[in-house]
Amino acid sequence: MSFTATDAEFPNPERGFYRWAWNDLGGFTAADAQDAYNNGYRLVYGRLNLANYRTTDLPASLLTQLTTAFANARGAGIKLVIRAVYNYPETETDYQNAQDASLTRVQSHLNQLKPVLQANADVIAYVQAGFIGAWGEWHTSSNQLTTEANRTAVRDALLAAVPSTRFIDVRYPPYVMAWTPTLPSLQSALSGAYRVGVHNDCFLASRTDVGTYDDNSSAQAAQRDYVARLGDLAPFGGETCNPADEAGAVPRTSCADILAEGARYRLTYLNDEYYRDLFHARWIQNGCMAEVKRKMGYRVQLVSATHATSATRGQVLTLDLTVRNTGWARMFNPRGVQVLLRDASGSVRKLTATGADPRSWLPGADQAASVAVTLPSDLPAGPYSVWLALPDAERSLAADVRYAVRWANADDAVTGQKWDATLGAFSLGSSIEVK
Structure with a gap:
């Protein structure tokens, strides 16, 4: 027997546009989760704000709140994209003064979080690496966490704490390339032996995607090729961003851009709430948003x-x-x-x-x-x-x-x-x- 395809738009688990939780992950409510589901989202971004615990253990009350947050996600039928941060700068001054935690503190916190993460693997879609630097984006660390040894130690702690069936996404391609110069087979990813992807939080924003890729053309070409091939093994997602953060930036805002690069990098999830006017609104105006929604992730x-x-x-x-x-x-x-x-x-x-x-x-x-x-x-x-x-x-x-x-x-x-x-x-x- 044969079957006919449909072009209908419909949500599916673990893919597509996501929106942010109204509060930090610890305060994620049942009403928030249900609102997301009712509005067609099957992914919600949950920021775990650890700014108050840079030098202390996580309190039991926070771990209890997280358990409740996961239960609320489960009750509503959605899954979470998680990132833990020690700061969330909103001004240039805040950014310059952003503080994270020591390596031993990060490892200690991940040890505390591990039982909660393991117990709630079912409603975790993907984990963004977080923890290091401003916004948890693995730059400008106040504790030298971006040295090769320290970032590798954080990666290892993340892989140990995050459920073995789930991937972590790291912000910068060169870090992933240094760990795994030669990508493994698909079977390695299916078996759980390989679990590291990339999230690009300046997708389409400039020639370098505002520092995501190297400014040197040959180095950048190699990095982009690597991320494109990595997309068959590990999830690729993120958000668009303000191209003004890079001098002379030329953002790629057309339908041809999103359709080509969505396919090239195997785009699975994307923020629906950031820099809409420059990107999302143009996809709507130029008539490709329905296709973007259909194509993102699997179908x-x-x-x-x-x-x-x-x-x-x-x-x-x-x-x-x-x-x-x-x-x-x-x-x-x-x-x-x-x-x-x-x-x-x-x-x-x-x-x-x-x-x-x-x-x-x-x-x-x-x-x-x-x-x-x-x-x-x-x-x-x-x-x-x-x-x-x-x-x-x-x-x-x-x-x-x-x-x-x-x-x-x-x-x-x-x-x-x-x-x-x-x-x-x-x-x-x-x-x-x-x-």
């Missing part, structure tokens, strides 16, 4: 599927799929595949499938995926319609359809192919007779 669709028309209880049912990812990036966090069997009365049996990893569905080419389920011995005999779902891999969210990925396929009344939001699954328009 997976079914092209074709085949399976047996009958099967026996206790035996394996195999579905051979062709899948297409028309988004800019792949999925980065673990995700399951489910086959749903629905009988004539509407009763549904959800079966966990093996054989395919949705994270491996890279953009740009059709891919074959063979998934298999064992039909339960207690499954009543009879006809069943066949559905396919991509639920969250975390046990706490697997049954929550708000976290299921919606396939980018159109409904078809003739074939019975359709998306069901209450199931978080897509009907293949086919059936199987269980014996």
Whole structure:
């Protein structure tokens, strides 16, 4: 059977435009989380402000507040992009005087945060490295944290504290290149052996993206090529910024710019609330914002599927799929595949499938995926319609359809192919007779 794609805009987990939490992460409320979800956001940026604790341990009260914040995210159906900072300068004077913490204090804080982060991996989308320097952007450190040894120590502490299924994004490409001059295979990222990406907080803003890349043309070309290739392994995101921060800056504000660079760097997430007039507003005015929203992150669709028309209880049912990812990036966090069997009365049996990893569905080419389920011995005999779902891999969210990925396929009344939001699954328009 074959399927038709849709150009409809719809949100999906762990991708797309994000907005900021109304308060710091410790004060993230249920109302804030629900407002984000209701307005189509599935990512919220949560700043963890540690300015009051540069020389002290984190209080137990803050850790409790963070647990509540994560619970509020979970209750609303959204995930968080997190960054811890020791300062957030709002003026040039503040910036020049920004203070961070010592290396031992950073490591101590990450040790304290580790249990909370580990316990709430399900609602953490990505972690921006933070901690070092002004705004946690890994420059202008008051404690020499940007030396090679110190920044490597902070990276290691982050990788130890952040759940092993989640990536950290670092602000500057040269730092990542120094750690990993030769990028590993995709399998290394899928296995969790590689977990470091880049966030660009001056995306499209100038020739160097306001210091993100080297001013030297050849060095910059190498850095940009590296980040482009890194995008297949690790999430790339960030925000646009004020080009006035660089003398003679020429921002790249056209639709051609965002469409080309979104694809080149595998853009997965972007701030929806910063420097809109120069960038977002122009994408709207020039007619490409809908495409940007569709393309950002992954966008997976079914092209074709085949399976047996009958099967026996206790035996394996195999579905051979062709899948297409028309988004800019792949999925980065673990995700399951489910086959749903629905009988004539509407009763549904959800079966966990093996054989395919949705994270491996890279953009740009059709891919074959063979998934298999064992039909339960207690499954009543009879006809069943066949559905396919991509639920969250975390046990706490697997049954929550708000976290299921919606396939980018159109409904078809003739074939019975359709998306069901209450199931978080897509009907293949086919059936199987269980014996």
